[in-house]
Amino acid sequence: MKKTILLAVSGSIAFYKAYELISLFKKEKIRVKVLLSQGLLKFANKISFEALADEILCEENENWESKKNHIDFSKDCDLVLFAPASVNSINKLALGIADNLFIQTLIACNKPLIITPAANTNMYHHFSTQNSLKLLQKNKALIIPPISKVLACKDEGVGALAEVEDIFNITKRELFRKKFWLDKSVVISGGGTREKIDDVRCISNFSSGKMAKSIADAFYFLGSKVIFLSSIDFKTPYEIYKFENSKDLKALLEKFCESDFLIMAAAVSDFIPRFQKGKIKKNQFSKGLDLHLKLNEDLLKNINFKGKKIGFKMEFDTENAIENAKKSLVEKNLNLVCLNILNKKNTFGSDQNEFYFISKDACEKSGLKDKKELAFDLVNWCEKL
The missing domain is CATH 3.40.50.10300 (CoaB-like)
Known part of the structure; x- marks a missing residue:
């Protein structure tokens, strides 16, 4: 039976690694639907994701006459991979602040959730972010922790998105486990x-x-x-x-x-x-x-x-x-x-x-x-x- 994942991409500088993830999943014949945040669209054009993914949803193409809305878009998905996950979106999701299509879709999706944070070191270690991650984990979200390296902001420390291959392997295991x-x-x-x-x-x-x-x-x-x-x-x-x-x-x-x-x-x-x-x-x-x-x-x-x-x-x-x-x-x-x-x-x-x-x-x-x-x-x- 063919599997489908919802890849939720938020406004992180690590957004480009989502392209690699889509490619890996497609090679395994896994269907990929992509959810794009408004923050992400400041970095990238939705056309680039349309070229790779099976379907995409963002505020530009929301449509209640089709299934491109925050209630219906995730219904045929087996799992949600939130990668990369920005601090803003992590905190909103944990507290249920559904003030945009992106968070509304994640809250409406009653499927297994994997979250891969990517942020500046201080932002990642901030008590609000850590409390939100603990709360999400308590509610059965699987957190793939970031790694330590020189970040895009030139700071060095924990905050970089986990290795793409590790994210792929963990996600595939969650998707296919019996x-x-x-x-x-x-x-x-x-x-x-x-x-x-x-x-x-x-x-x-x-x-x-x-x-x-x-x-x-x-x-x-x-x-x-x-x-x-x-x-x-x-x-x-x-x-x-x-x-x-x-x-x-x-x-x-x-x-x-x-x-x-x-x-x-x-x-x-x-x-x-x-x-x-x-x-x-x-x-x-x-x-x-x-x-x-x-x-x-x-x-x-x-x-x-x-x-x-x-x-x-x-x-x-x-x-x-x-x-x-x-x-x-x-x-x-x-x-x-x-x-x-x-x-x-x-x-x-x-x-x-x-x-x-x-x-x-x-x-x-x-x-x-x-x-x-x-x-x-x-x-x-x-x-x-």
Whole structure:
């Protein structure tokens, strides 16, 4: 079901960041209606917002014969994002001073509200502003606090609008969260392990970690507590725990073994070399270096995990892949296996993937999809386990 937000933009010098927010929401196919204050129209022309948003409302185009009025405009919205929020509008909204179309519309809208203040440091810290924010928060508004930096007025301190990407992520989470996931903790592992040969060389694999990141994002946006274990660096709105080798990963898995779900997407090396401290000199081995590899522990099979376990299996052998995945389901005591058969269209590092979702009762092919879309398919399977 398509979501709609009402983006309320007040007269703050940070107004231009509203354009970035609209763009981010539109890329996610979220419908954006924009409410403009008279203060904002001193900085910008409404035409610039008309070019980006699905609909806009301001005092210039108010019309009671259509739905462009303070009562009807927000009725089809799922959430209100007040960004940026000026001190004047924050204080008027908190006290119910509905002396203009902008505040009237916000008061008439009975939907979840997110407020992102942007103001001069002294104005933000003033007791009236702080009292208003506390009152709004007490009445279930979510406040995304401003950050500290050099402001447009050249003062330095708290007051700058929060980072656009942070506002977007928090808003998207509020918009899409599902009751089922709000009290669930989910561990997702991703990326390949690096097993040291010496202090400069290692055995690893080509895993990009992209699929795991998409899965972690999906669980986060649906409201879960996400515990992301990754060997790859990503910028995330949730905490990321880094590992390098299978020993590091095992320690992290044991630390979070009381969680509700484990999504084991990490590509753990099947073999471990004998480690030699320092750097092995190539002139020591005129005929080449022979590596002694021992079989690695099966972390997913051996982990004493409290909740549901979802494993990933990568195969090239199309003939036996499904049967091998079904064996893994039993041998590793898994609730679900995501089978990934590599081919020309489905390769390491691509932005698309294809799974066979295999449980004890079902085997279903996803078809080739964007990894973000596929991640939500996995979440849906997890809900049914």
